[in-house]
Amino acid sequence: MARNPDYLNKYIKQLLLTVVDKDGFALYKPKVFMRVKGPFVDTISFQVSQYGDKCFHIHYYKNLIAYPFLDINSYTVGNRLSDNRLNGDETEWCGFEEEQAKLAIESVINAYNKTIRPWFSAVSTIPEYIFEIVSQHNNKGFSSLESAIAFAEGGKRNRAWWICSDLVNDEEEDEEIGDDEKEEIRLHKRACQQYLDASEAESFFEMKTDSAGNSQILQALTQLPKPNSEVKSVDALLEIWRDQNIEKFKLLEYVA
Structure with missing residues (x-):
């Protein structure tokens, strides 16, 4: 049985990459962007369901590059987005069909410009990073x-x-x-x-x-x-x- 094309990957490369690479991010592996900037390694990662409509979340986070037990797949300081409703965008973040995937990645770009990029700018120094650590609920x-x-x-x-x-x-x-x-x-x-x-x-x-x-x-x-x-x-x-x-x-x- 033929596999359905990965339209999300297609538009991540065609659309999203051209935006985030201006800020120093590059594709680390499919659906994961990384950059090392100052004392941090910054990550933007897609978590995609394996079945159904290929709906996804985005994790965006920071880790200390000098932390001896660094795990680039987990984080203490960061957030998860399931949609762009915070910015008045009702687009569903799913990508089973091509047009659906294209619209979803365009919505992600809007979320990047209005939510994700500003967060990375706001948490760009060690004092801000420490504040995020100590403000964790536990x-x-x-x-x-x-x-x-x-x-x-x-x-x-x-x-x-x-x-x-x-x-x-x-x-x-x-x-x-x-x-x-x-x-x-x-x-x-x-x-x-x-x-x-x-x-x-x-x-x-x-x-x-x-x-x-x-x-x-x-x-x-x-x-x-x-x-x-x-x-x-x-x-x-x-x-x-x-x-x-x-x-x-x-x-x-x-x-x-």
Whole structure:
């Protein structure tokens, strides 16, 4: 049995791509646009039903490119659209028939111009991103590794240090959680410890630099334990995590 042509893909490429590429987005895979801009990886993704009229939602969201557990298919900061009614457009977002798909993508373009693009502009800095994290209804993100990385990216290193310190030293373990979640907690603690070690190394080398010419202080520094981290600064650690994600998800060509 012949498969019905993917008209949504056709008009995503013919119509939508010509609009979003002006803002630095490119097709990452069918129905997914990506761009890496500053400390963020931005995504616009279609979630299409596999049956019936091929109706769809659009997810648009941001992730921290330096977050060591980045999952480009999920998000904390972002939104979902099922239609463009907010802008007075009653077009149904479905694409089984060609004309229907064309009208739907034209409606998506209107939603992009009036809703999606303005949102990306409004949440374009680390402070705005942090505000989105802490305003989540469950508020768990406020003390997460993700928020620590965001604070570090924003220059609030003390806040990031305290979050990581609390996470590393948290001895509570819910007996009801599964092994996968326990492993995730352990991995997050390990990443937090990497951050703490990098922060300690940064302080050590800053003291050494600032004390150049003062033999007494330099002598005292030689008596201190050497930093555990081979990474000499928080910025260097964030850069390592960023580069790892760009390589892992093959994002180099999506850097705006």
